[in-house]
Amino acid sequence: MRAIGMSVRLVLIIGAAVVSTGCISTEARLLDADTSQVQLRSMQVRAFDTTDRERMLRTVVATLQDLGFVLDAGEVGLGTVSGTRYIDTSQMRITVSVWPRGESQLLVRASCELRRKPVEDPATYQRFFTALSKAVFLDAHEIE
Amino acid sequence: MILEGARASTERRDKYRSQLVILWVVLCLFGLGGCTATTVQPEDMRLTPETTAKRQSQMRIFDTGNEAEVLVAVVAVLQDIGFLIDESETQLGVIVGSKERSAIQPAEVAASYTLAIVATLLTGEAVDPVYAERQTMRVSVVTTPVEEKNGTAVRVNFQRLVFTNKGNISRKEVLGSDEIYQEFFAKLSKSLFLEAHSQ
Numbered sequence: 001m002r003a004i005g006m007s008v009r010l011v012l013i014i015g016a017a018v019v020s021t022g023c024i025s026t027e028a029r030l031l032d033a034d035t036s037q038v039q040l041r042s043m044q045v046r047a048f049d050t051t052d053r054e055r056m057l058r059t060v061v062a063t064l065q066d067l068g069f070v071l072d073a074g075e076v077g078l079g080t081v082s083g084t085r086y087i088d089t090s091q092m093r094i095t096v097s098v099w100p101r102g103e104s105q106l107l108v109r110a111s112c113e114l115r116r117k118p119v120e121d122p123a124t125y126q127r128f129f130t131a132l133s134k135a136v137f138l139d140a141h142e143i144e
Numbered sequence: 145m146i147l148e149g150a151r152a153s154t155e156r157r158d159k160y161r162s163q164l165v166i167l168w169v170v171l172c173l174f175g176l177g178g179c180t181a182t183t184v185q186p187e188d189m190r191l192t193p194e195t196t197a198k199r200q201s202q203m204r205i206f207d208t209g210n211e212a213e214v215l216v217a218v219v220a221v222l223q224d225i226g227f228l229i230d231e232s233e234t235q236l237g238v239i240v241g242s243k244e245r246s247a248i249q250p251a252e253v254a255a256s257y258t259l260a261i262v263a264t265l266l267t268g269e270a271v272d273p274v275y276a277e278r279q280t281m282r283v284s285v286v287t288t289p290v291e292e293k294n295g296t297a298v299r300v301n302f303q304r305l306v307f308t309n310k311g312n313i314s315r316k317e318v319l320g321s322d323e324i325y326q327e328f329f330a331k332l333s334k335s336l337f338l339e340a341h342s343q
Binding site: 026027029030031032035037040041044072073075077078079080082093094095097099109111113116117118 | 212224227231239243278302324327
């Protein structure tokens with residue numbers, strides 16, 4: 001019984017310590033309110049000097065396959081392609097969307113998720129756009 | 145001798161019973177003894193007065209007849225808030241997305257470890273802690289042309305599945321509140337450069 005008394009005391013201590021530190025609410029997680037969306041967008045988006053949306057989407061599909069992704073979904077009407085790549089015990093998911101920017105450009109946005117978090121490492125996106133840029137024979141321009 | 149043996153066994157049984165009672169109370173407290181409905185309830189699949197109110201808070205109308213443009217803006221907002229696209233059908237105006245996030249709440253983890261320690265001490269068998277570890281959040285967005293107003297209606301729904309550290313589903317629920325929908329449509333308005341109207 002002494003052990004139980006100690007455990008109960010332990011619960012109270014740990015509980016009090018933890019509750020006072022607080023945690024992210026489900027609502028905040030639902031809208032990813034804890035990440036900087038502007039910063040994330042700037043690393044995920046590039047502009048290309050072409051208006052051929054379908055060709056761009058096909059190139060995105062080919063690039064994703066080159067990078068080891070298996071495609072989950074894709075639609076020309078919406079201009080999106082999604083895929084999954086397994087890495088050891090976890091998996092990386094990606095959605096790439098393509099839409100026109102002005103009269104002469106396309107914007108391409110890639111967003112990745114790995115281990116229950118959005119990928120926030122600019123180098124990962126940089127490598128993806130380097131691969132895409134090579135495949136489509138066009139430069140990827142950063143936008144502000 | 146026999147008497148002593150009997151008393152010892154009664155004591156042991158009492159001790160065992162009190163341990164069981166404690167364990168039972170603890171389990172109830174943590175909601176592990178919850179019950180599930182196995183049959184379809186008569187109130188299922190029935191429209192209620194709240195149905196309209198819920199629809200109103202999940203739906204807005206934008207002043208554009210260009211449904212495709214609205215769908216593209218929806219994708220932009222979904223990517224902004226970390227969703228990936230699982231499924232889409234522009235002709236139907238349907239987009240389905242999901243994202244996986246941590247579901248770890250430190251208080252729950254601490255409580256489950258303590259519960260496991262207490263249960264291990266009581267039963268003498270190793271009891272593993274079980275707590276919510278990850279969650280899959282799902283979203284569906286549906287657009288509908290509103291011809292008489294030359295507008296496009298957008299409706300959004302959220303739900304989530306919570307998985308424990310043992311890989312079992314511990315919770316399935318609808319998510320969303322007026323504030324959440326408000327914020328979602330505020331982002332969509334910004335992305336579309338259009339104001340959102342309620343019906």
